[in-house]
Amino acid sequence: MKTREPQYQKHVELSENKGLTQLGILMNAAWEGDPRRLLFTLARYKFVAKMLSGMRRVLEVGCGDAFGTRLVRQEVETICAVDFDPIFVKDIADRIHREKWGRWEIEVKQHDMLTGPLLDDFDAAYSLDVFEHISKKDEDVFLKNIVDSLNKNPVLIIGIPSLQSQVYASEGSKQGHVNCKDGEELRRILSKYFYHVFMFSMNDEVVHTGYYPMAQYLLALCVGKRI
Numbered sequence: 001m002k003t004r005e006p007q008y009q010k011h012v013e014l015s016e017n018k019g020l021t022q023l024g025i026l027m028n029a030a031w032e033g034d035p036r037r038l039l040f041t042l043a044r045y046k047f048v049a050k051m052l053s054g055m056r057r058v059l060e061v062g063c064g065d066a067f068g069t070r071l072v073r074q075e076v077e078t079i080c081a082v083d084f085d086p087i088f089v090k091d092i093a094d095r096i097h098r099e100k101w102g103r104w105e106i107e108v109k110q111h112d113m114l115t116g117p118l119l120d121d122f123d124a125a126y127s128l129d130v131f132e133h134i135s136k137k138d139e140d141v142f143l144k145n146i147v148d149s150l151n152k153n154p155v156l157i158i159g160i161p162s163l164q165s166q167v168y169a170s171e172g173s174k175q176g177h178v179n180c181k182d183g184e185e186l187r188r189i190l191s192k193y194f195y196h197v198f199m200f201s202m203n204d205e206v207v208h209t210g211y212y213p214m215a216q217y218l219l220a221l222c223v224g225k226r227i
Contacts, residue, residue: 021099024065025091036204041128043205044219045071048126048157051221052076055155059122061113061146062130066092070104072126080120084112114141117148125150126157132177139179139189147193147225156222158190159202165216183212186220195224 003012023031030037045068052058053075063069063081065088073079083089089110096105111118114134125146134142146156161169163180181189183199190197200207201215212218 018099022095024067024095025088026065027067028065039205040217042068042071043207044128044159044202044217045069047200047207047219048072048128048159049075051157052124052126052155055123057120057122057124059118059120059125059146059149061125061127062133063092063108064088064129066106066108068128069106070101073104073106076124078107080107080109080118080122082109082111082113082118084110084114086110113145114138115145117145120149122150122154124155124157126159128157128159129161131158132160132180134179136179140192143189143193144227147227150225152225154223154225156190156194158186158220158222160186160218162201162212162215162218164213168216181218183215183218186218190220190222193226194222195226197222 001012001016003009027038027041030041049072052072055076056078058072058076058079060069060072060079060081063083066081069079069081081092089108092108096108127146131139131142150156161177161180163182166177166180169177183201187197187199198221199212200219200221201210201212202217202219203215207219
């Protein structure tokens with residue numbers, strides 16, 4: 001099939017040869033029900049990608065369908081993406097095989113971070129939209145196992161919806177969001193594990209250093225491991 005604009009011919013041939021990339025389970029649902037959510041999610045992954053640029057070995061905790069993971073993979077050498085749900089892990093593995101991710105390929109594993117650390121030498125880890133699903137009684141176990149998966153001089157990024165945003169959250173979101181926090185509480189818990197915690201606010205796709213109570217989303221950048 002020939003396009004009327006030759007500069008796009010290589011794009012047509014790519015789709016004919018490899019097929020069209022599929023959205024993952026979560027992002028497919030977002031595209032059907034709330035397309036803007038894709039933009040917000042990818043903006044969070046872009047922030048992580050730029051903060052971790054140049055890292056050798058990176059761990060993603062709670063990757064879901066890993067649709068945004070490629071943005072981080074573009075900036076780092078390798079990624080191990082884990083999720084506790086076998087349905088999501090199988091979906092990722094099937095898409096990697098079917099679509100031949102090539103230079104963007106990631107390692108994917110089923111792992112529940114509440115059961116223990118991953119015994120590897122990770123330079124950095126990140127976890128987006130996961131911590132709010134961890135009950136308060138389990139949050140220290142969750143964080144300690146992530147920290148124990150990292151080497152001696154790592155970076156950790158945690159992203160969660162803010163406590164203040166929950167009055168606007170959908171009923172479906174509220175069912176899973178059992179442990180949202182405000183900016184100061186998130187800083188406090190992470191400071192138990194890192195000497196320095198840099199807090200960022202996020203509204204829609206914009207990341208900034210503004211007033212936490214007016215943020216829809218919080219991003220914490222942690223360095224200087226204590227234990």
